[in-house]
Each structure stands twice: as C-alpha cells, then as structure tokens.
Amino acid sequence: MQAKKDGENLSCSREMVEGGLRRLLSCYGVQRLLATLEACCTRRNGSILVSLCSRPLANQLPSLLAKGLYTSGLQVAIVKMGEVLPSLGLLSVMRRHGVRPRTHYALVTRKAGVLFTYGRDVLSESLLRLQLNPGCRRTPLIVVDEDGDMLGFGGLVRRGGRVLIRNLVDVGWYLRSGV
Amino acid sequence: MAEPDPLARLRTVYSRLVSDAETMRKAEKLKEKHSWLHLHHAARYIALLGPETAETLFSITEKDVMRSIRVNTLLADTAEVKKRLEDKGFILKPHPYIGYGLIVEKEAYPIGATREYMLGLYTVQGPASMTAVPGLSPESLDTEEPRIADCCAGAGIKTSQLAQHRPDAIIVAVDINRRKLAALKNNMSRLGVYNAAALAVDAIVLPRLGPFDAVLVDAPCSGEGLVPFPKGRWPRSFNDIISRVSLQLRLLRAASDALKEGGVLLYATCTMSVEENEYVTSIVAEEKGLIFEDVPVKGGSPGITEYLGLKINPDAAKCRRFYPHIHRTEGFTICRLRKTAKT
Numbered sequence: 357m358q359a360k361k362d363g364e365n366l367s368c369s370r371e372m373v374e375g376g377l378r379r380l381l382s383c384y385g386v387q388r389l390l391a392t393l394e395a396c397c398t399r400r401n402g403s404i405l406v407s408l409c410s411r412p413l414a415n416q417l418p419s420l421l422a423k424g425l426y427t428s429g430l431q432v433a434i435v436k437m438g439e440v441l442p443s444l445g446l447l448s449v450m451r452r453h454g455v456r457p458r459t460h461y462a463l464v465t466r467k468a469g470v471l472f473t474y475g476r477d478v479l480s481e482s483l484l485r486l487q488l489n490p491g492c493r494r495t496p497l498i499v500v501d502e503d504g505d506m507l508g509f510g511g512l513v514r515r516g517g518r519v520l521i522r523n524l525v526d527v528g529w530y531l532r533s534g535v
Numbered sequence: 536m537a538e539p540d541p542l543a544r545l546r547t548v549y550s551r552l553v554s555d556a557e558t559m560r561k562a563e564k565l566k567e568k569h570s571w572l573h574l575h576h577a578a579r580y581i582a583l584l585g586p587e588t589a590e591t592l593f594s595i596t597e598k599d600v601m602r603s604i605r606v607n608t609l610l611a612d613t614a615e616v617k618k619r620l621e622d623k624g625f626i627l628k629p630h631p632y633i634g635y636g637l638i639v640e641k642e643a644y645p646i647g648a649t650r651e652y653m654l655g656l657y658t659v660q661g662p663a664s665m666t667a668v669p670g671l672s673p674e675s676l677d678t679e680e681p682r683i684a685d686c687c688a689g690a691g692i693k694t695s696q697l698a699q700h701r702p703d704a705i706i707v708a709v710d711i712n713r714r715k716l717a718a719l720k721n722n723m724s725r726l727g728v729y730n731a732a733a734l735a736v737d738a739i740v741l742p743r744l745g746p747f748d749a750v751l752v753d754a755p756c757s758g759e760g761l762v763p764f765p766k767g768r769w770p771r772s773f774n775d776i777i778s779r780v781s782l783q784l785r786l787l788r789a790a791s792d793a794l795k796e797g798g799v800l801l802y803a804t805c806t807m808s809v810e811e812n813e814y815v816t817s818i819v820a821e822e823k824g825l826i827f828e829d830v831p832v833k834g835g836s837p838g839i840t841e842y843l844g845l846k847i848n849p850d851a852a853k854c855r856r857f858y859p860h861i862h863r864t865e866g867f868t869i870c871r872l873r874k875t876a877k878t
Contacts (some may be wrong), residue, residue: 416732
C-alpha cells in the first residue's frame with residue numbers, strides 16, 4: 357500500500373523493511389531487533405517515518421488507521437529522498453533490548469560525550485575507537501561514550517589527515533527541541 | 536418530578552453556599568490572606584475542610600511538596616538510576632508508595648536536564664500523579680495482550696507508565712491536542728515505548744475505538760491540586776467548576792461505553808474538588824452500572840461521601856485523595872471503577 361497524502365499511515369513496503377531498515381540495522385550489527393518487532397511507516401513532510409511496533413500493536417494498526425492515528429510505536433528511522441537515516445528512538449530500542457552497536461560506532465571520551473550532548477562535534481583527540489562498517493559509508497555512526505551510553509549519531513569527516521565526528525543528532529535534542 | 540440534572544444540582548448547592556453568610560465571611564477572610572483566591576474557591580474548601588485546614592492548605596508552597604521522578608524500568612532499574620544521580624550530587628530517597636519512584640531531596644542541577652533524563656532512564660512526575668497507573672494495576676488484567684486506553688493522554692507521561700506496567704498491552708492514547716501529541720511522540724522515543732499508538736481525536740469518540748480491558752481517564756480539571764505552585768494560583772469560580780464537571784461527565788460516559796464488561800476504569804484528577812471526583816464518578820457509576828473498587832495503592836486519605844448535600848455513592852469512600860498539607864504531594868484524587876453490566 358502506498359500513501360499519497362501527508363500524515364497518511366501506510367504499511368511499510370517489503371523494500372522499505374528489507375532494503376532500508378534491515379540494512380540500516382545491519383550496519384550496527386543489531387538486525388535481530390526485527391525478530392520481535394514490526395516496522396510501521398507514516399508519510400510526513402515528504403519523508404517516510406519508520407517506526408518499530410510491538411507485534412500486538414502492529415496487528416491492530418489497520419483498524420486505527422482511519423480513526424485519526426497520529427503516531428504508532430517508536431520512530432527509529434526516516435527515509436528522505438530514498439536515503440534511510442537513523443532516528444534517536446533507535447538508541448532507546450537498542451538499550452531496551454540490551455544491545456550495543458557491534459560495528460559502525462565511535463567510542464569517545466566522557467568529556468567529549470558531555471559536549472556532544474550539547475550539540476558539539478567530537479575532535480580526533482577525543483576519539484578512543486572508531487569501528488567502521490565499510491559497507492555503510494553513508495550511514496551515520498553511533499556515538500558511544502566510555503560509560504557505554506549511546507548519545508546520538510555523527511558523521512565522519514576527514515580533514516587534513518585527521519578525523520572528526522560531526523554531530524548530526526544527540527539525545528540533548530529531547531531537551532533542546534522544547535517539545 | 537424528574538430529578539434535576541447533575542449541573543443544575545451543583546448550581547443549586549452553590550447558590551445555597553453563597554447565601555450562607557457565615558461561610559462567606561470566612562471566605563472573605565481567607566481571600567484577604569491569599570489574594571489570588573476566588574471567593575467561590577475559598578467557600579468550597581471551607582465547606583470541605585473547615586476554615587483552619589483550608590487556611591493550612593492554601594498556605595502550602597512548592598517547597599513543602601515532594602519532588603519526584605519515576606524510573607523507567609523499561610530501560611533501567613531503580614538502584615542504577617539512584618546511583619548514577621547520587622554520583623552527580625543528587626540526594627534521593629524512595630517514594631513512600633511506589634517502588635520505582637524516587638523523591639528528590641536535593642538537586643545538584645535541574646533534575647529534568649541530566650544525561651539520565653535525556654537517555655530516558657527516568658521521567659519527572661508528581662509523587663501523587665505517579666499513583667494513578669498503579670491504581671489501575673494493569674498487571675492485574677487477566678487478558679493476554681490487553682487493550683488499554685489513555686484518555687486525554689497529553690504528553691504521554693502516564694502512557695509510558697502504562698507501558699512500563701504492561702509491555703505486552705496494546706495502548707491507545709488519545710488527545711485532541713496535536714501539539715501535546717508531538718510531545719508524546721518524543722517521550723515514547725526517549726522512554727523506549729513501542730506498544731502505544733496515539734490518535735488525535737476527542738476522547739468522546741473512545742467507544743468507536745473500543746472495546747478496552749481498561750481505561751485511564753486523567754481528566755482535564757480545575758487544577759486545584761496545583762495550588763502549592765505559582766502556576767496553580769489563579770481564581771476559580773463556581774462556573775469554572777461546573778464547566779469542568781460537564782466535560783468530565785462526558786469523558787467518563789464515553790470511557791465507560793468503551794469498556795468491556797468487567798473492565799476497569801481509573802479516573803484521576805489533579806484536584807481535591809469533590810464535585811470533580813466523587814460526585815462525577817458517582818453519577819456515571821449509577822448511570823452506567825459501574826462499581827467502586829478499592830484502589831490498590833498505599834497512601835492517601837479516603838474519598839469524601841458527604842459534601843454540600845450532594846448525592847454521592849457511599850462506596851466513593853474507596854477513592855484515594857492526596858492533599859498537599861497532609862501528604863506533601865500535589866493535590867490529587869483517584870477513583871477505581873469496574874463495569875459490571877452491559878449498558
């Protein structure tokens with residue numbers, strides 16, 4: 357089923373789940389999240405929001421669709437112009453399931469982690485480990501601090517032989533957004 | 536002769552109250568001390584508590600009320616959160632009634648701005664407000680994957696608490712305000728809740744979304760329980776109460792219609808107003824075949840069954856009331872009802 361208008365909810369296409377969400381999760385080595393949860397999709401502002409829902413909830417969504425559904429489950433990704441980008445909710449689901457990224461993450465110092473949650477980038481001297489997944493070059497890295505807290509997503513930038521992690525989104529957004 | 540409708544009955548008792556010169560004289564005196572009070576508000580609480588206790592209640596400030604957080608047991612356990620916050624200089628002690636609640640004795644910095652808050656390990660919630668979901672006791676619903684509705688869900692604080700109690704439930708959160716639902720969506724993301732859906736509709740349509748095994752009605756109210764806080768200090772007239780009661784009756788009737796036979800309805804408000812609690816629940820209990828049940832929560836005082844001559848079900852004594860001047864919480868009332876017959 358394809359949604360035509362904004363705000364309309366839709367079943368995630370097989371391509372969206374297999375080619376998009378599963379591929380994104382596999383970048384971090386956490387695709388097993390899909391073993392117990394269902395993907396559900398919503399169109400908003402020209403993008404598609406991808407959420408994970410419990411199976412019982414997903415089974416009930418068809419009956420709620422026509423009744424003013426605003427949101428369902430927990431948003432874990434957004435599809436913009438064909439590109440699947442992770443959302444902060446993915447980190448909550450991972451924490452809830454006790455999984456940490458096995459690949460494609462940046463381990464940073466405690467201090468850099470604090471600054472990262474204020475929207476700052478991570479400089480190379482604060483990078484303790486960079487675990488890249490070569491098949492996921494365009495996918496944001498998960499930023500993890502020394503305490504194992506997953507703080508957000510960053511983009512790898514190479515500048516003059518050094519690398520830095522550009523802040524794309526961090527958990528401080530929950531406070532800064534004011535929503 | 537037909538019985539007057541519930542709102543007409545209220546108007547009658549209010550006109551009787553304002554014609555009671557002695558009560559109004561005491562209300563004037565109370566208003567002299569607390570200029571933000573409406574005479575109607577003062578008179579109602581004098582009738583409820585007596586003049587001295589009403590004066591004590593209105594003198595309570597936010598410093599006298601406990602500040603609390605609810606640990607999100609979906610993502611962390613209480614001991615872990617307590618330790619992490621204590622390492623940062625916070626002083627915490629256990630909530631008097633709720634196992635996963637913590638009372639903040641000393642804040643190193645604002646409790647709503649810590650790393651742990653951002654990570655969804657806890658959320659800020661009033662100490663009495665936190666008792667509503669345990670009062671519903673979702674774990675006692677004997678259905679597998681029960682359907683639970685959260686009327687007037689707002690930012691979804693209690694929605695996420697429902698998920699904490701029953702991660703296997705299907706939670707349908709309803710609110711007419713889309714801005715609040717945007718906050719709900721963020722809270723579900725932060726707190727790791729994936730078994731809730733939110734609908735931007737008036738809760739009056741709840742029967743069309745049912746049937747439900749349980750319904751939480753955290754009703755819009757006069758907010759009189761917030762009088763210890765600056766934001767809660769504004770004048771409330773009889774008309775303000777009547778308009779709230781009118782809305783609450785409509786919500787309660789819809790919630791009752793949406794319930795399965797044998798289902799549980801938990802009604803909660805952040806006010807100690809009898810009109811908005813024991814009175815409205817008594818009316819709908821009679822109309823819809825609901826019975827009052829004991830609230831499975833420690834703490835609080837019994838419900839009120841005699842007030843201004845209003846007709847109140849004696850079983851409304853099973854409701855629990857939290858008073859700022861007695862329990863050191865925000866003012867809050869919860870009533871638990873069960874649907875017994877098909878209506």
